[in-house]
Amino acid sequence: xxxxxxxxxxxxxxxxxxxxxxxxxxxxxxxxxxxxxxxxxxxxxxxxxxxxxxxxxxxxxxxxxxxxxxxxxxxxxxxxxxxxxxxxxxxxxxxxxxxxxxxxxxxxxxxxxxxxxxxxxxxxxxxxxxxxxxxxxxxxxxxxxxxxxxxxxxxxxxxxxxxxxxxxxxxxxxxxxxxxxxxxxxxxxxxxxxxxxxxxxxxxxxxxxxxxxxxxxxxxxxxxx
Numbered sequence: 001x002x003x004x005x006x007x008x009x010x011x012x013x014x015x016x017x018x019x020x021x022x023x024x025x026x027x028x029x030x031x032x033x034x035x036x037x038x039x040x041x042x043x044x045x046x047x048x049x050x051x052x053x054x055x056x057x058x059x060x061x062x063x064x065x066x067x068x069x070x071x072x073x074x075x076x077x078x079x080x081x082x083x084x085x086x087x088x089x090x091x092x093x094x095x096x097x098x099x100x101x102x103x104x105x106x107x108x109x110x111x112x113x114x115x116x117x118x119x120x121x122x123x124x125x126x127x128x129x130x131x132x133x134x135x136x137x138x139x140x141x142x143x144x145x146x147x148x149x150x151x152x153x154x155x156x157x158x159x160x161x162x163x164x165x166x167x168x169x170x171x172x173x174x175x176x177x178x179x180x181x182x183x184x185x186x187x188x189x190x191x192x193x194x195x196x197x198x199x200x201x202x203x204x205x206x207x208x209x210x211x212x213x214x215x216x217x218x219x220x221x222x223x224x225x
Contacts (some may be wrong), residue, residue, distance in 0.1 A: 011043050012161050037049060040165060045106055051202050052100060052108040055079060059094055061112045064089045069096060072112065076100060082196040103196075104173035129153045131206050136163070138188060144212045146192055151204035162203040167191045170199070 018039060022032035040082060059072055069087055076085045084101040094114040101107045131149035134156065138144070150159035170176045170191050184190055193210040200207055 011047075012158055015040055015043070015161070015165075023131070037168075041169070044165065048055065048102070048106060049108055050203060052080075052111060052220045056098060056110045056112055059112055061114055064091055064094070064096065064114055072096060072098065078198070079201070080196075080198045082198070101159065102173075104169060105177040129204075132148040134159050134205070136160075137212075145215060146212045148192075149206040149208065154204045159205060163205060166199060166203055171197050 015036070018036050022036055023029065026032050026035075055076075059075060061072060062068055063104040069089060073085055074088075074089050077083070080100050080102065082103050086099040086101075088097040089095075090097060096112045096113060096114070097109070098110040099107065129151040132152045134148045135145045136148050139148070148163075150156070154162070167188065171180065173184055175194075179190070179194065180186060184194075188213070192207060195207070197207065
C-alpha cells in the first residue's frame with residue numbers, strides 16, 4: 001500500500017512539473033496542453049490497467065456454471081460502472097476470458113482460472129485504506145458543500161488533483177461527449193452527479209450524495225442558570 005501511495009505521489013509531482021515546464025519549453029499553448037493531456041491520460045490508463053488486473057486476481061471462480069459466470073460479470077459491471085463487459089468461457093482450458101470497455105475508449109482484457117478462490121483485497125492481505133471525509137466546495141460558493149470521501153492514503157491535495165483529472169476525463173469520454181451534445185452544462189455539479197461510482201473509486205474517491213448540502217451554522221443555546 002505504501003508503494004501505491006508513493007506511485008500516486010510521483011505521478012502528481014510529474015504532472016505538476018509538466019504544467020510548469022511545458023509553457024517555457026514550447027511557445028504554442030495548444031501543443032503544451034495536448035502534451036500534458038496525453039501524459040495525464042497515459043498515466044491514468046496504466047493505473048486503470050493495474051487496477052483491472054488486481055481486481056480480476058481477487059475474483060473467485062469455482063467453476064464455469066452459468067451462475068458463477070454471472071457473478072463475475074456482475075462484479076465487473078458494478079466495479080466498472082458504465083463499461084461494456086464481455087465474458088467468454090473456455091471449458092477446454094478451464095478459464096474465463098473477460099474484457100471491459102470503458103466509456104472513454106479504454107479496453108482491458110484478462111483471464112480468470114477456474115478453481116481460484118477470492119484473494120484478500122491486496123497482496124499483503126491487509127484491508128484497503130479507509131475512506132475519510134473530503135468535503136468539496138466551489139470557489140464562488142463555499143457555503144455549498146459536496147459530501148465526498150478520499151482514501152486515507154491520499155492527502156487532500158492529491159485527492160483534489162485526482163478529482164480535477166477525473167472531471168476532465170469524464171467530459172472527454174463518450175458518455176461526457178454525448179451529454180454535451182444533449183446540451184448538458186459542462187460543470188462540476190453535473191460531473192459529480194453523473195460520474196460512475198467505479199470511476200471515482202478507482203481514483204481513491206467516493207461520493208456519498210449526488211447533490212450538495214448547505215453549510216449549517218450552529219447557534220449556541222443560552223446557558224441555563
